[in-house]
Amino acid sequence: MNKKGISIVSLVLMMFLNISPALAANNPRNTYEVKSGDTLWKIASTYGTTATDLKLINGLQQPDLLLVGQKLRVPIMYEVVAGDTLWKLSQAFNSSVSLIKSANGLTSNVIYVGQKLKIIPTKLTMSGQFVLMTREQFRDWLFNQKITRKITFFQEHHTYSPSYKNFNGSNYFTLMNAMKDYHVNEMGWSDISQQLTTFPDGTVVLGRPFNTPPQGSFGLTNKSVTPSIEANALAIENVGNFDVGNDQMTAEQRETIITVAALFCIKFGLTPSVDSITYHHWWDMNTGERVLDNNKGHAVKTCPGTGFFGGNSTTDAKNNFYPLVRKKMQEILVTM
Template sequence: MKRNLIIVVCIILSMLIPFIPAHAAENNQRNIYVVKAGDTLPQIARRYETSADEIKVSNGLQSNNLVVGQKLWVPITYEVVAGDTLREIAADLHSSVESIKAKNRLTSEQLFIGQVLKIPPKKMTMQGQHILMTREEFRDWLFNTKVNRKVTIIQQHHTWLPSYKQFHGSNHFRMLMGMENFHKRKMGWKNIAQNITTFPDGRIAVSRPFNIAPDGTIGPKANLTGIAIEHVGNFDIGHDVMTAQQRESIVYVTALLCLKFGLTPSIDSITYHHWWNLRTKERVLDKGPDYNVKTCPGTGFFGGNSTANAIHNFYPLVSRKMQEISSGKPFN
């Protein structure tokens, strides 16, 4: 009799599991789909009653190509339980109050128990291949992204031109398109050279897909297993003074990339363009003659562009930020 009772309870619980509210299981990531072999974007879109374009803009996808293991935010339905608020649901399920209200034709934030809501994922800010993000959005995007090439080097560059003089607070995409056009038409590269760009306001853009190695004058050895970051500004001494917002983004992005690819900050994993010979494309560290090396990322970049400057001024900041992120401290 006791055994039969246990079996009945187990059956009931198994029937109830699909209806457990998302937050009751600590969000259990119901709204994330992990790409499997054979998946296509249209197939996934049909499964979740949405469109391929909606999935692309919700996940910052630069093409229809998917990688096995890649994580995608997808729309779900959610049943309201006691104590729920629209703001908490939006925060827990990677959405926004405005998009939930619009999707469900709500005229207020008032909810009632048992109400079933459609929860669309947040939309990202994109123009073409360029994705513009906050630090928090970049963190989520990066850890959902599956990179199918080996990455061992994080390159630090400054744009020199454009500099702070050309940044007007809202022209991120115009600047990115300008760099892309220059790199393709003047330099002869197939795409914008860098994977990532940081801006004076702290915003972060991903342009060149991570699965494609960067381009540029630093050379093929640094590029083959590299991720290139361009920091908008001229950080040679006497020119642009880096903003606190951009400074935080540079450290944060570098720390996230180290965590993503299992790197420890060192001269072998985080490199400055200044350490590479323009003619031979070999790494010369501090021994390059001035006429064969760039000052990039700037003689004033976190105290300077030498290996000693990186070791004493930049790497410790990255290491501390890695520890903060890993320990689960609140996002800055």
């Protein structure tokens, strides 16, 4: 599939994703589309759950701010048909075998045609505004979101510090809070800068709300120009020091970085290029000017790293990163 083909399919997909679903009880994807006047409490009451559970099921960073057209996962009652198994139902409805069994008081995996089951979607792990997800959970989350900003590009970063040695396999929120503390108290920003952070084990954590532009990611020290540059942008931080000779990116994080970029391109109708997927290294952090590879005499960082998918030049991105993103877009679109 060529670039034009990908763009056309992406637009068709976006039209599909914005179609109002049927009532969740009859919807094979157990989603509810927020209507005018809805509150989380009202929706929770309708589907026999709590506002707290809906927040955790849907990774709601701002539960008091529901947007018309936003899609929420909700519990449903489902009547078993021939060929169903608990595993198949768990996969179809973003749940788990153990969760379905617990919700219905089942002591075995045996189910029968005509049996009515309550199916509750899996809850995500949250700490304040931060939401921990797998790649698959993030894909589902992203396509259910109502993004009110126009997104035309996103920027790849590496954290440099914290690096791999600071990640112990479970301290996601500790590292996220440390980054937020630095961004707010040291840099003077209103919140953590990035919308998304990828970790060495392939998981992601949501940070800054997607409907709020990043802060300080372009033209780091020039506060007068960054708002206009960042208005249509998203920022991705990849935990690790990916300058040559330092952290060797894990296969899981590599797959996540590629997948996240592909998902963003599909969601926002972007074609991978220097204009849509940009590296921090291509921007002068004093002036906010995009210098690309013409950085002599400019204040630039190596970010996202001199070893990031072969390097941090535009040639490296065109040869080593964008082709992987395009391939992943095709793979994702086929499954959708």
